[in-house]
Amino acid sequence: MLKNHYHVVGVMSGTSLDGVDLAEVFFEFNNGQWDYRFGHTFTEPYDDRRDKSWLASLVNLSPAALDEADHSYSLMLGAVINRFIKANNIKGLDAVCSHGHTALHQPKKGITRQIGNQKIIAEVLKQTVVCDFRVQDVALGGQGAPLVPIGDRLLFGNYDYCINLGGFANISFEQDGQRIAYDLCPVNIVLNELVKPLGLSYDDRGQLASQGKLIPDLLAQLNALSFYAQKPPKSLGLEWVKRNIDPLLKGQQHKTEDLLATLVEHMAMQIAAPLKSNAKLLFTGGGAYNDYLLQRIEAHKSLKIKVPERELVEYKEALIFALLGVLKLREEINCLSSVTGASKDHSSGVIFNLNI
Structure with a gap:
């Protein structure tokens, strides 16, 4: 039976390279209408020299190097999310819903790659993680974007x-x-x-x-x-x-x-x-x-x-990826073909169930 209340954390890293946006969100579904309320929010800034230059260079990496970057970033992202959850004493989460960070986006070639979508994040957090929202859409002939x-x-x-x-x-x-x-x-x-x-x-x-x-x-x-x-x-x-x-x-x-x-x-x-x-x-x-x-x-x-x-200005994308994750948990449409050009509307993303 589907729930009407969800408590999740939305995670977003954007192309402006400001940092990792984290938003605790409470969703409620009543009479066919979704409502939301922010809990704690925080942006973990990227290091100006090390992180930003590294993330900006991902587009130039070989497939093998990109796999290695994916693993490293997943570990880093897991640590960032873990700090956020512990610092704010957040308990009773249904899921962590993460966009990851876009490393490659060439939809005309059928390619999109977000790093930070590995199972290891769920293992670090001991939480259900919903992630990797773009790949399925590109496989269906879509742009994989925008998803918001x-x-x-x-x-x-x-x-x-x-x-x-x-x-x-x-x-x-x-x-x-x-x-x-x-x-x-x-x-x-x-x-x-x-x-x-x-x-x-x-x-x-x-x-x-x-x-x-x-x-x-x-x-x-x-x-x-x-x-x-x-x-x-x-x-x-x-x-x-x-x-x-x-x-x-x-x-x-x-x-x-x-x-x-x-x-x-x-x-x-x-x-x-x-x-x-x-x-x-x-x-x-x-x-x-x-x-x-x-x-x-x-x-x-x-x-x-x-x-x-301020919270909506700065954390709207984290909020909406939190919602995309909730919709995926419900196996409801979270990706619109009218937006991306995919062959059909679909429920996109990968779920790692590790609530242990």
Whole structure:
């Protein structure tokens, strides 16, 4: 018999490489409606030099080296989750639901690989672990991304659009009875890299970008990238940035502020483009704190923007992967073919039952 109450921990590591997001979540299912409540939340930051450079280099590893990285990261992730559970005295969990970290994402080649999805995590935690949500979708001909839209539908259906501003910007909305979602453009994965030479992790509130001047030629080149003309389903990854964005920025002699201003304008144009005027938007992810980016989006389209409480801004993806795990435990659909392009809706993920 299916339960109506679930107590889980959601775990997410995103492409912006900020760290591992951990969220204790209580779910309740009543009258066909899912409700949630956050418990404890925490982000375990990655070490700037060691972890971030290592994670960014995964795309270049051989299959054997990637297997070794998977094992190492799984051990590390298990330790991080264990510390979180013990520090907050969390008991009575139904499961730990983990996204892992995307090492490779080439869905056109039928390849996606998340490290940190090994059985050893369940053994370390002595908990049921639900993980590895993307591989099955790619095997069914899908993009394996984005996966968050099922949560947008079930938890945030009162918004016209849900937009996450993380390493990449992605959008989710209902259209003709189907959930549509896709990646819009890179965001923090590019902006954060640009301010590294200044000794910064990110451009706080977009202050540096707001002081810069547009570089028209660069803006035109960015907007002309073929990805933006493609129809969804479509998704982006680090490999795409290395192939398409990095060459445009390499050798630029402009000030960092000007590069930031130009990239933010590009992002604002791409994010605003598909939106209907006066729509109600939910913005989450670290980019939701970038005041200048939000201002530039509003400059292109009249919108009703909602930036919610801190926990939802920072832990929405961990929250929704917690929900994906719960849906998998119930063997209910957690992956939508209308979003990913897979041959069918399905219940994705792997369950390691080790509640011992």
